[in-house]
Amino acid sequence: MSLEVISLTPAQALGIPVALVGAIFLSLGAQFQQHGVAKVHDTEKVEAGRSGLGMGQLLSLATRPSWLIGTLMLGLAIVFQLVSLYLAPLTVVQPLGAIALVLTSVITARIAKTKLTAATIRAIIYCVGGVGLFVAVASLTTTTVPITDSQLGIVVIVLVCILIALGLAFVFLRKRFSRIFYVAAAGVLFGFVATLAKVLITRIQTIIHGGFHITPADWLTGACLLGLVVAALLGTYFVQTAYSSGSPELVVAALTVIDPLVGVTIGIIVLGEATSAPLWAGAVFIVAGLIAIYGVIQLSRQQPKPGLPVHP
Numbered sequence: 001m002s003l004e005v006i007s008l009t010p011a012q013a014l015g016i017p018v019a020l021v022g023a024i025f026l027s028l029g030a031q032f033q034q035h036g037v038a039k040v041h042d043t044e045k046v047e048a049g050r051s052g053l054g055m056g057q058l059l060s061l062a063t064r065p066s067w068l069i070g071t072l073m074l075g076l077a078i079v080f081q082l083v084s085l086y087l088a089p090l091t092v093v094q095p096l097g098a099i100a101l102v103l104t105s106v107i108t109a110r111i112a113k114t115k116l117t118a119a120t121i122r123a124i125i126y127c128v129g130g131v132g133l134f135v136a137v138a139s140l141t142t143t144t145v146p147i148t149d150s151q152l153g154i155v156v157i158v159l160v161c162i163l164i165a166l167g168l169a170f171v172f173l174r175k176r177f178s179r180i181f182y183v184a185a186a187g188v189l190f191g192f193v194a195t196l197a198k199v200l201i202t203r204i205q206t207i208i209h210g211g212f213h214i215t216p217a218d219w220l221t222g223a224c225l226l227g228l229v230v231a232a233l234l235g236t237y238f239v240q241t242a243y244s245s246g247s248p249e250l251v252v253a254a255l256t257v258i259d260p261l262v263g264v265t266i267g268i269i270v271l272g273e274a275t276s277a278p279l280w281a282g283a284v285f286i287v288a289g290l291i292a293i294y295g296v297i298q299l300s301r302q303q304p305k306p307g308l309p310v311h312p
Contacts, residue, residue, distance in 0.1 A: 015088025016096065022080030023100040026255065029073030030100075030248040031107055036067025037243035061240065085194070086201050089139075097256035098128045104252045120249075123298035127257045130292025137284045138264045141277035147199055152220050154270050155199075159192045159227045163234065179250065180300045182242040187254035187296075189235035191262025196228040198263075253296045261289050 040060045061067045084093040105124055109116050116124075166185055170177075203221055242251050265285075268274040274281065 012088040015084040015086075015093045018080050018087060019084035019093040019096040020099060022077045022084060023097050023256075024103065025073045025077035025080060026097060027100040027103040027107065027248075027252060029070045029075075029077055030104055030252050031111070032066045032070025032073060033240070034070075034243040034248040034251070036061055036064035036070060037240055039064055039066070040244075058240070081194070082197060082201065085198050086205075097260065098131050099256075101127055101249065101252050101256050105249045108249060119301075120299065123295045124249075126291055126295025126298060127253050128295075130288050130290075130295055131257045131260055134285060134288035134292060135260055135264060137281050137288070138268070138274070141274060141281040147202065147271060149220055151271050152199060152224060155192070155195065155266060156220065156223050156227050158270070159196075159231060162188065162192070163227075163230060166234065179242050180297065182238045183250050183254035183296070183300070184258060186235045186238040186242065186251070187258025188262050189231040189238070190255055191259045191266070193228055193232050193235065194259060194263045195266050196224050196231075199224055200228070250296070250300050253299050257292045257296055261292060265289075 040057050081093075081097075084096075087093075101124060105116060105120065166189075200221070239251055239255075242254070268277075268285070
């Protein structure tokens with residue numbers, strides 16, 4: 001195996017601590033935001049995890065100091081994530097967010113003055129172990145390749161189809177939704193957000209080094225930016241709804257487990273980053289992905305009953 005595939009330059013290596021700082025902000029931001037949503041839930045009797053948060057609840061969140069602090073921290077987490085994506089490959093820095101899941105679980109247990117149950121610990125191990133194995137193999141067997149306009153077009157089209165499907169499902173079926181739907185949908189959407197952000201960063205780097213040249217295909221860049229914004233807004237709404245039906249671990253699990261799985265899968269299937277990977281890698285991808293998703297499902301079963309405040 002060529003070491004050139006896995007070696008990092010000093011600038012790329014700097015992306016690792018930057019991503020870890022972002023994971024810390026993600027964990028803390030999730031705690032503060034969930035506390036704010038729980039307060040609104042208790043005050044306004046929101047039907048957790050079912051019909052979603054209404055406009056009144058969203059406006060109430062904007063007046064909660066804890067929610068605003070959490071939003072600021074999540075904003076910082078996004079900034080650090082974008083910087084890490086600018087510095088290092090997606091497959092290197094994206095899985096580091098799993099650290100936030102462990103940190104969030106510990107903080108939540110301390111706040112509630114309880115110990116992590118054996119079932120919760122096992123679920124976290126499945127989540128972190130599965131995504132770690134998935135991305136470790138991806139980093140060893142995949143290579144970053146130039147993204148063609150046709151490939152970017154496919155990513156945007158797939159995202160549009162997912163947005164339409166989620167929009168229709170939310171309009172007609174939201175009263176049947178459980179919290180696992182909201183966290184899974186948010187994880188998928190933010191997986192696309194990370195991928196599109198990396199594409200935009202790459203194109204900005206190209207402009208910086210090669211100069212700005214308008215081409216007929218540049219409309220794809222605009223579509224990419226629009227898709228990123230829409231996916232981020234809808235994903236954020238799903239995250240806030242998920243907060244009303246459980247503790248932050250489940251939401252952070254979606255953002256740090258499903259998110260990188262989706263991002264790396266797009267890279268493998270659509271962008272062709274695993275064309276030279278051995279056959280055994282494909283089997284490992286499937287097994288590791290299933291392990292991580294199983295961990296998220298098990299973690300969702302460990303959450304408090306909807307309607308019960310997580311914080312004392």
